[in-house]
């Protein structure tokens with residue numbers, strides 16, 4: 001496992017991070033249960049993963065609790081990343097709202113510390129931009145809880161360049177967590193260069209396009225979790241069919257060199273010089289074992305060109 005510095009912070013994160021959305025379970029995901037999730041977390045740690053990303057909204061607190069309980073014995077060796085700015089009135093997808101106000105963040109950070117059973121959060125990220133709250137209010141609150149020692153490093157997620165620019169007027173952002181995979185390369189247009197110029201680390205989320213890039217799905221696949229709700233183009237309609245076709249071509253290249261489709265997608269993403277770490281969601285320890293095998297080998301220039309052609313940026 002390799003480790004890279006996150007932006008110009010002092011956090012050294014593993015190039016593969018553990019994404020703890022799935023272990024939260026319902027209503028987003030169905031998973032194999034907590035026993036499997038705990039084994040997946042421990043296996044990841046054993047394999048050298050030191051970076052664990054969660055959020056209050058994942059399983060409405062369950063993901064943070066499970067992570068905190070499982071990693072408690074190794075607390076000083078692992079990096080916890082959690083988030084703020086998404087609240088819920090009741091435990092339902094439609095009840096989630098954006099709120100990055102001072103009042104909300106002050107409440108949320110204490111709840112996350114409690115659920116994670118820790119005194120500090122290594123990386124605290126605003127989950128989604130809240131356009132009803134000024135970036136000044138959000139950043140000033142984050143700086144306040146940083147001075148109190150509750151959080152160490154400040155990051156954002158799903159922010160545009162303009163939103164980052166505005167927030168940077170009030171304090172330093174050390175990382176951005178965007179949706180980034182072979183099937184979604186939109187950050188390459190202007191976000192990557194802004195992050196590089198401002199020493200903001202990039203934490204790629206959904207690097208397997210939430211499972212699609214594993215190559216195990218077909219045009220006829222049906223999803224019982226959020227992926228079946230038609231929320232994003234990646235899993236619905238003509239775009240889904242187009243994606244399945246592209247993934248099939250990646251799978252064929254992988255087969256020619258003895259790699260799984262998922263390993264090809266992970267290898268590609270961690271090889272991008274602008275990516276600090278990629279957050280993988282896994283349902284069990286076997287999936288992480290397979291995913292780790294995506295490291296320590298290189299695609300040839302010809303394979304990279306072929307892959308870039310299949311997953312062209314502007315398509």
Ligand SMILES: NC(=O)c1ccc[n+]([C@@H]2O[C@H](COP(=O)([O-])OP(=O)(O)OC[C@H]3O[C@@H](n4cnc5c(N)ncnc54)[C@H](OP(=O)(O)O)[C@@H]3O)[C@@H](O)[C@H]2O)c1
Nearest residue numbers: 019020021157205206207208209210211279280281287290
């Ligand atoms: N900041 C944000 O707004 C945001 C949004 C999304 C995600 N994230 C972060 O990114 C993390 C990862 O995102 P993600 O869960 O969407 O995506 P992902 O890593 O792209 O895909 C994960 C899914 O792929 C399948 N999978 C993984 N490894 C596999 C293997 N070896 N063999 C077969 N299937 C495998 C599993 O689902 P199935 O087995 O069910 O197919 C798994 O749940 C999240 O946990 C979270 O930390 C952040």
